[in-house]
Amino acid sequence: MFPLNQWYVAGFIWELQDKPLARTLLNHPVVMFRGPDGGVAALEDRCCHRSVPLSCGMLEGGGIRCGYHGLLYAPSGQCIEIPGQLKIPGKACVKPYQVAVRNQIIWIWLGQDAAGEPPEIAAHDNPHYRYKGGAFHYQAPYQLIHDNLLDLSHVGYVHTRTIGGNAKTHMEAPTQVSSDGHHVRVVRRMPASQPPATYSAAWPFKGLIDRWQEIDFHVSHLNIFTGAVDAGTESLDDPQRGGFHMRGFHGITPETETTTHYFWTMACSTHPDAPDNLETVYQQTAATFEEDRVIIESQYRNMRQFPGAGMIDIHVDAGANRARRIIDALNAQAQQAA
Ligand code: FES
Ligand SMILES: [Fe+2]
Structure with missing residues (x-):
């Protein structure tokens, strides 16, 4: 459902x-x-x-x-x-x-009477950013993609060639999870860490970086704001902070119960010394998401090999589990109303 x-x-x-x-x-x-x-x-x-x-x-x-x-x-x-x-x-x-078009995204409402306008994805029309994106097709159910995007601890293991970095630093990053209504927010910080390959290729950092990941889950899509500043130069609590910004949009639209469309864009901030950074970010993001697709499709194939096998939770699952509870509640409401 x-x-x-x-x-x-x-x-x-x-x-x-x-x-x-x-x-x-x-x-x-x-x-x-x-x-x-x-x-x-x-x-x-x-x-x-x-x-x-x-x-x-x-x-x-x-x-x-x-x-x-x-x-x-x-x-x-x-x-x-x-x-x-x-x-x-x-x-x-x-x-x-x-249907409605907003910020170059086509949105569709397939349920009862559409409620209001589709969400705004402001980075698409913000002159401080440039963006590019694409679409993937997954042989896997949509909630496995939510799980992946709400738990970015995996980037240190899966994305070693692009946005990864030290796996231990990722797994140990202090993580705050909060939620309200149908929204879940996960914030992670990695101060004074080594810049990963994509960051070094796209931005002239001087050395260590203060890095952030801010994930906002909504039922049909996620906004993930990641980036970094040179270590010790700006507060990561300042919403106006500068540095290298990657604003990811992830539209996760089920095709069927077991297959999914994954629409994505990545918007990045510009720097005079890195004029081609959008193309670098786009190519490396596409490669990163292809790595996720391989992992998630393998995961789903294995879940079918072991039907009914239990799974355990660890500390990184808190955000994904909240999102699953939101979707379970919406599906239960729909079933009651039917
Ligand atoms: S005109 Fe469409 S099926 Fe005949
Ligand atoms: Fe990933």
Whole structure:
């Protein structure tokens, strides 16, 4: 089960070019395209004539034409043309979904009446940052990705070539976990530590660094603010602190119960002595997330090899366990209401 009444990421606006984009989101096959006004349309990906996916068709005049017998649909889902037939039956329509574009992210609401606007991802439109991102597909359930992102102690073991660093320092970093409503926050600090490879490649640090990781979990996505300043130069409690910033956005959208879309961007602060740092950060972040995908898919394969086998908790699991309790409660509420 998934909590349905949330804004979930369906994609990025730059993915919508001159072809329909098909994605299964929370078990709903959806086709997306740009309407005549440049807005985004999202429809059930099934022609009402003989059930062929509309995504096999073509975009035409701001609508989408089925690639089998040519029914043409408006962005509203209403059929507006049946080739060779004048009368269009009232039932000739497909289900539209509510979508909104904010900060170049396409959000979709698949539950009951959408509540408010999708969340703001401010770093995408902040002139102090530049960003780039992509999408991964996981053969694993979405909550294993939440677990991974809420517990960054793993970076010292999994990401030794990029954002890692000393594994012991990561495992021993003081960690604060707090939550309110459907939000969990995990804050970790690593003062006077060695900069990892990505940090050294992207920013001219002078020596040791004071490093932070601030993770904000929401049901459909996480914002992870990481970075560092030269050791002893600025307070890590100052929200306006300078230094090297990496603001990660992670849209975790279940495809099915056992597969997941992982939409991500990384925004980084700029430095005159590191003009290409966005490309460095992007390449190394993509490599980092590929390492996570390999670990998590292996984990899930093994969980299926050992069905029902128990697992223990350790100190690093506190944030992930809170997020799981939030999702369990939302699913239980939905089940009661059904
Ligand atoms: S199946 Fe779409 S027009 Fe026939
Ligand atoms: Fe990771």
